[in-house]
Amino acid sequence: MNIYADHAASSPMRESAKAVMLECLEECGNPSSIHAAGRLAAARLERARKEMAELLNCRPSEIYFTSGGTEADNWAVRAAGQGPGQTVTSAFEHHAVLRALEALERAGGRTTVQIRPGADGVLDPEKVAAAADGSTALVSVMAANNEIGTIQPIAEIAKALKKSGRSPVFHTDAVQAVGHIPVDVQKLGVDLLSLSAHKFGGPRGAGALYCRTGVPLEPLLFGGGQERGRRPGTENTAAIAAMAAALGEACGIMEQAAAHTRRLRDRLAARILEIPGAQINGSMTNRLPGNINCRFDGVEGETLVILLDLAGVQVSTGAACSSGNGEPSHVLTALGQSRREAYGAIRISLAETSTEAEADCIADHLESIVADLQNG
Numbered sequence: 001m002n003i004y005a006d007h008a009a010s011s012p013m014r015e016s017a018k019a020v021m022l023e024c025l026e027e028c029g030n031p032s033s034i035h036a037a038g039r040l041a042a043a044r045l046e047r048a049r050k051e052m053a054e055l056l057n058c059r060p061s062e063i064y065f066t067s068g069g070t071e072a073d074n075w076a077v078r079a080a081g082q083g084p085g086q087t088v089t090s091a092f093e094h095h096a097v098l099r100a101l102e103a104l105e106r107a108g109g110r111t112t113v114q115i116r117p118g119a120d121g122v123l124d125p126e127k128v129a130a131a132a133d134g135s136t137a138l139v140s141v142m143a144a145n146n147e148i149g150t151i152q153p154i155a156e157i158a159k160a161l162k163k164s165g166r167s168p169v170f171h172t173d174a175v176q177a178v179g180h181i182p183v184d185v186q187k188l189g190v191d192l193l194s195l196s197a198h199k200f201g202g203p204r205g206a207g208a209l210y211c212r213t214g215v216p217l218e219p220l221l222f223g224g225g226q227e228r229g230r231r232p233g234t235e236n237t238a239a240i241a242a243m244a245a246a247l248g249e250a251c252g253i254m255e256q257a258a259a260h261t262r263r264l265r266d267r268l269a270a271r272i273l274e275i276p277g278a279q280i281n282g283s284m285t286n287r288l289p290g291n292i293n294c295r296f297d298g299v300e301g302e303t304l305v306i307l308l309d310l311a312g313v314q315v316s317t318g319a320a321c322s323s324g325n326g327e328p329s330h331v332l333t334a335l336g337q338s339r340r341e342a343y344g345a346i347r348i349s350l351a352e353t354s355t356e357a358e359a360d361c362i363a364d365h366l367e368s369i370v371a372d373l374q375n376g
Contacts, residue, residue, distance in 0.1 A: 002312045003358045007290060008146060008176060008349035009316055014201035017246035021203060024238035031235050032226060041237045048244035055251050056193070057184040058210055064217070064227050065240050068207035069175035069196030070096040075209055075220040075231075076192040077101055077140060080169040082218070084109035085135040090123055090142065090152075091116045091334035094173055097140050098330075116334055121150035121282035129160035136168040143177035143188075147318040147331040147347055148282035149291025151181065158189030169215055175199055175207075179250035180258065180288055191215045197239065202246035206239035257352035261289040264350050264359045268292060271363035275370050281332060281345060290350035293318075299373045301346045304366075307373075308346075311365045315348045 004012070013021075024044060029037030031045045046060070053060040066072045073096035081087050081104050089097060091114040104110045113131045117123045123141065132139060139161060144151045154172050161170060171192035177183055179200025185193055193210040197203055211217045223232030250257075269292055272278050277297030295301065301317040308315055318329045328342035348362065 001358070001361050002314075003361060004314050005348045005350055005354065005358070005362060006314050006316050007351040008149070008199070008288075008347060010198045010204065011201050011351060012353075013198075013203060013242070014246045014249050016249045017197075017202050017242040020245040021238045021242035024241050027237075029237075031237055032224070044237050044241050045235055048240045051244040051248055052208060055247055056178075056210060057186050059213065061228070062210055062213055064209045064211060064231050065235055066207045066209055066231065067205055067236075069094075069173070069194050069199070071220070072194035072196070072207050072209040073097050073173050073175075074100045075217075076171045076194060076211075077138065078104065078220060079216065079218045080138040080171060080192065081110060083137070085137045086110070086133060087112045087138045087140065088128060088131045088136055088168070089114055089140045090128075092121075092145060092147075092331040093140065093142055094146055094175070097142070097173055101140075116336075117150070119335055120286070121145060121148045121331075121335055122286050123152050123157070125153050125156040125160040128157050129164045129166070132161060132164065132166040132168055134166070136166060138171060139168045140171040140173070143172045143174040143183065143193075144181065144288050145282070145331060146176050147329055147345075148293040148335075149176070149288035149349075150282045151177070151286045151288065153286075154188045154190065162189075176288060179247055180254070180290070182254070185210055185212070197243035197246060200246055200250040202243035203239045206236060206243045208243070253352065258289040260352050261350050261354065264354050264356065265290055265292055267356065268348065268350070268359040268363055269294075271360070272366060275367055277374065278370075281335065281337075290354070292348040292350075293345055294348070295341060295344035295346070296370045297344075297374070299344050299370055301344050303373065304346055304369060307369045308362075308365055311369070313362055313365055315346050315362075317345065318347050 029041035031042040049060045049063045053063050077100040101112045169191045172190045173194045175196045178195040191212045195208050197206040219230050221232050281293040328339045332342035
């Protein structure tokens with residue numbers, strides 16, 4: 001049995017997204033052209049913008065299309081965090097946020113305050129708000145962690161910031177959350193939100209940035225007048241239309257998909273905890289439905305991933321974009337784990353297409369491989 005259990009890295013394209021994308025690929029118009037083919041492409045683009053805005057509960061004019069989550073994160077950070085002052089973020093943000101903040105620090109004048117989560121991987125809203133001062137231009141906190149899947153109290157952080165009297169721009173990296181849990185920008189109280197299509201069954205290379213009306217958004221790139229002059233470059237109409245279709249389907253089945261995936265996750269987690277020396281990283285209550293991040297005493301995560309792959313089970317040690325860098329997970333060390341403990345972790349991410357038989361097979365292989373490694 002070949003089992004794909006790395007949906008947090010990239011999820012297979014939904015059939016609805018494939019159909020729309022193939023249809024668009026038969027068309028050749030540039031959305032900026034005024035002839036019939038161009039108008040058709042432009043109409044597809046604006047239809048996708050409207051559909052996604054409805055799903056996120058915002059105006060179509062507040063959606064800007066990007067090449068993915070990394071560009072959206074970089075854009076949000078650089079647009080809101082320019083100049084002297086302070087940025088508040090968490091110690092376990094995605095590197096698309098952390099590296100962008102480091103670049104601003106090197107440019108001079110900006111400092112970053114990183115808030116550590118609790119041992120359960122959840123941030124305290126009051127700590128985030130207390131770290132903001134009069135010089136804080138940006139607060140950036142991810143909606144759900146990409147490695148341990150913990151869901152952050154974004155709405156509560158927004159309320160705490162408002163109560164404190166501070167008014168920094170509030171950004172959330174919602175790449176892992178959108179399409180999997182309810183995401184309503186009005187209820188969350190955020191000013192900027194990043195998302196990526198391939199995390200919810202859309203194509204790779206497409207994403208979006210939500211920017212609340214009135215929040216300054218300086219361009220990250222320079223060129224033509226696309227995306228209302230803020231994101232130049234010919235839009236990838238086919239990928240954007242497919243992204244909207246995938247998000248529509250994901251949101252339409254979200255409740256039943258989450259219930260199914262959560263049940264499988266809990267079934268697998270229970271089996272994992274029966275293995276000697278096993279530990280689940282992060283809260284099991286405030287967690288994405290399909291995420292299990294675990295470690296085993298005396299076992300290196302990368303070795304475990306390789307042996308599972310040889311057995312036909314595909315998982316990861318954490319964020320796919322950080323694999324192979326030789327460093328332990330900054331997410332797990334932010335939780336207070338030692339480098340040795342962090343090296344031992346793997347991430348299993350299930351989806352609504354996962355089955356009980358697959359969950360049981362993963363558990364069987366883990367039990368056997370971990371026993372061999374611990375006794376070897």
